[in-house]
Amino acid sequence: MVKAVVIITVSDTCFKNHAKDESGPALVQLVKEQFPDAYIHTIIVPDEKELIERELKYFCESNIDLILTTGGTGLSSRDVTPEATKAVIQREVPAIPIAMTLESLKKTPMAMLSRAMAGIRDRTLIINFPGSKKAVVECIEVVKPVLSHAVSLLANDLVEVRAVHDQMQSGCPHKTSRVVLSKVALRHRESPYPMLEMTEAFNIVDAVMMHWTERVEEVPIDQSMGKVGAQPILAKEPMPPFPASVKDGYACLSWDGVGIRKVRSAVTAGDTPAAPLASGECARVNTGAPIPTGADCVVQVEDTKLVKATDDAETELEVEILVAPQPHQDVRPIGFDISLGAVLLEKGDLIDAAKIGILAGAGYLKVPVRVCPKVAILSTGNELQEPFEKTLRPSHIRDSNRIMLKMLLREHGYDSIDCGIARDEPAELASAIAGALAKCDILVCTGGVSMGERDLLKPVLANDFGATIHFGRVRMKPGKPSTFATCDYEGRTKFIFALPGNPVSAYVCSLLFVVRALRQCTRYTSEFARMRVRLARDVKLDPRPEYARAVLHFPENEELPVATLLGNQCSSRLLSASGASVLLELPGASETCKVLPTNSVVSALVTGRIDFSRPELYVM
Numbered sequence: 001m002v003k004a005v006v007i008i009t010v011s012d013t014c015f016k017n018h019a020k021d022e023s024g025p026a027l028v029q030l031v032k033e034q035f036p037d038a039y040i041h042t043i044i045v046p047d048e049k050e051l052i053e054r055e056l057k058y059f060c061e062s063n064i065d066l067i068l069t070t071g072g073t074g075l076s077s078r079d080v081t082p083e084a085t086k087a088v089i090q091r092e093v094p095a096i097p098i099a100m101t102l103e104s105l106k107k108t109p110m111a112m113l114s115r116a117m118a119g120i121r122d123r124t125l126i127i128n129f130p131g132s133k134k135a136v137v138e139c140i141e142v143v144k145p146v147l148s149h150a151v152s153l154l155a156n157d158l159v160e161v162r163a164v165h166d167q168m169q170s171g172c173p174h175k176t177s178r179v180v181l182s183k184v185a186l187r188h189r190e191s192p193y194p195m196l197e198m199t200e201a202f203n204i205v206d207a208v209m210m211h212w213t214e215r216v217e218e219v220p221i222d223q224s225m226g227k228v229g230a231q232p233i234l235a236k237e238p239m240p241p242f243p244a245s246v247k248d249g250y251a252c253l254s255w256d257g258v259g260i261r262k263v264r265s266a267v268t269a270g271d272t273p274a275a276p277l278a279s280g281e282c283a284r285v286n287t288g289a290p291i292p293t294g295a296d297c298v299v300q301v302e303d304t305k306l307v308k309a310t311d312d313a314e315t316e317l318e319v320e321i322l323v324a325p326q327p328h329q330d331v332r333p334i335g336f337d338i339s340l341g342a343v344l345l346e347k348g349d350l351i352d353a354a355k356i357g358i359l360a361g362a363g364y365l366k367v368p369v370r371v372c373p374k375v376a377i378l379s380t381g382n383e384l385q386e387p388f389e390k391t392l393r394p395s396h397i398r399d400s401n402r403i404m405l406k407m408l409l410r411e412h413g414y415d416s417i418d419c420g421i422a423r424d425e426p427a428e429l430a431s432a433i434a435g436a437l438a439k440c441d442i443l444v445c446t447g448g449v450s451m452g453e454r455d456l457l458k459p460v461l462a463n464d465f466g467a468t469i470h471f472g473r474v475r476m477k478p479g480k481p482s483t484f485a486t487c488d489y490e491g492r493t494k495f496i497f498a499l500p501g502n503p504v505s506a507y508v509c510s511l512l513f514v515v516r517a518l519r520q521c522t523r524y525t526s527e528f529a530r531m532r533v534r535l536a537r538d539v540k541l542d543p544r545p546e547y548a549r550a551v552l553h554f555p556e557n558e559e560l561p562v563a564t565l566l567g568n569q570c571s572s573r574l575l576s577a578s579g580a581s582v583l584l585e586l587p588g589a590s591e592t593c594k595v596l597p598t599n600s601v602v603s604a605l606v607t608g609r610i611d612f613s614r615p616e617l618y619v620m
């Protein structure tokens, strides 16, 4: 089902004067006729490759089903749409432009000059159309019959795909579910899942994730950020590879002491010095430049005086050294920064920017890292609609969980694929889960895990995938109905975190369970750093242990930072997680303690960035 289409007019002329764009509106009209319910967005961009690429990538990341470009597919030097498309797509669909060209050739041989491309990025199909309105109308007729099926294949919307395949073949079984919805009177009135303590849940996640088989892959260093090194990496050369000057000044022989020196030569960074330096001589050097053999120190220019130069002042002939230099003064000897054979990256190290710079400097363009599980994110709920749909449908809300979790995992160094929204229908849930499991190792879904008659995740996982539910309820707030399961799918163990639909529950449980699991898989410490903080105000305790979202500030001369909660902690209120630096580990209320008074010291997990806390914003 085609839900969202973007039409991009690529044309310098139309970019300057939108009124000249006829092809874009024509495409809009044609798309509207075929997909009347689809959300259609149009933009006009100039014939700039980088800009077109940026827009294509943006819309692919925004879950658009179809991107249709018009213009820029010809032979002129400004025609770059195919190149931009090629740079963005992951897989080509060559038959689409071929079909369009064959059809257009019936009308004009000029169709031979079209360089249009078509291809896929993630779940978006991109098709280049020619720039002329007449050609657009002809070409859209060619592709119309396949657009919907193509989008369904990409959306992995197995319901529609199975239906189409069923029409083409007889009797292949449509994915159904063993879960029966109708007998609502038989619903659970008490959760059948024991309530686990947090530590039990953490131990289960740690133990089960040990089933992840550790694998190693080599990745380009610019794709290794946040990954874990799989083996030690050693320096193949000493750094610096030559004795290098630390200052701008003059390379000298230290035993010459103070006095006049003949300026024998100049060595700037990148130069290779010629003959060795003799006593009474010096060589002008820049920071980073190799010092000539014979020299054993550098005197900074501030400690010298010019004695003699050529009349045109282009050459220094003699300088006076005013301060007696020490041997090796301001010289970085060979290997001073990194000695030959030094360990640049330890096995198990988390790769950060500095490490990537060190690897680059040492001539490593790839690095072996521990393979990270592929993560898929799926939202569930009849009440959900796509964020880009302008108008809210009655009793609907926009899905905020998917993009939030994708970004949250990215914040912690993990990529993920977006598997869209599944409705609370057993067969559709089963199909969506099947589609997601086919593409991932860890599935994170949100919604439908509590006590509602349409909370189907647990039953569908257990009945349709034979999943082992390791836990289905945890004594925590937020996140009580969190579910962790594993199943065997297409011969591989799949790990499934079915988290509550409430955005804050999904946020907290992704941090505490999903990030933990991912760190386990790369054998990296699974715990977040813990610190002790003081409460800025009284905090009422919930009966369950609570992970309260807070920001910190660091009063002068105070031993502990002060934590301010981000307002009402209700698990539907995502604002309570916005800008959170820490999750406070608050105990459950007891008979004797229902409120933690101001200045109480509690432990906090450092799950966010600390440097932009603005507690002054949260004065209650």
Ligand SMILES: Nc1nc2c(c(=O)[nH]1)N[C@H]1C(S)=C(S)[C@@H](COP(=O)(O)OP(=O)(O)OC[C@H]3O[C@@H](n4cnc5c(N)ncnc54)[C@H](O)[C@@H]3O)O[C@H]1N2
Pocket (backbone or CB within 6 Å): 379, 380, 381, 383, 384, 397, 398, 399, 400, 401, 402, 446, 447, 448, 449, 450, 451, 452, 455, 478, 479, 480, 481, 499, 500, 501, 502, 503, 505, 571, 572
């Ligand atoms: N009778 C009981 N009711 C509930 C219990 C209980 O123990 N007994 N548990 C409550 C707790 S605690 C939680 S947490 C929620 C979790 O419910 P579900 O996991 O079944 O989540 P849903 O019902 O699907 O949705 C909950 C809430 O979140 C909204 N939602 C769902 N998905 C999204 C999304 N992708 N983006 C934004 N918002 C989303 C949804 O509209 C609901 O408002 O159950 C309590 N109930």
Ligand code: MOO
Pocket (backbone or CB within 6 Å): 476, 477, 478, 479, 480, 481, 500, 502, 504, 505, 571
């Ligand atoms: O467990 Mo829920 O996330 O508190 O509402």
Ligand SMILES: [Mg+2]
Pocket (backbone or CB within 6 Å): 447, 448, 449, 450, 451, 452, 454, 455, 501
């Ligand atoms: Mg529910």
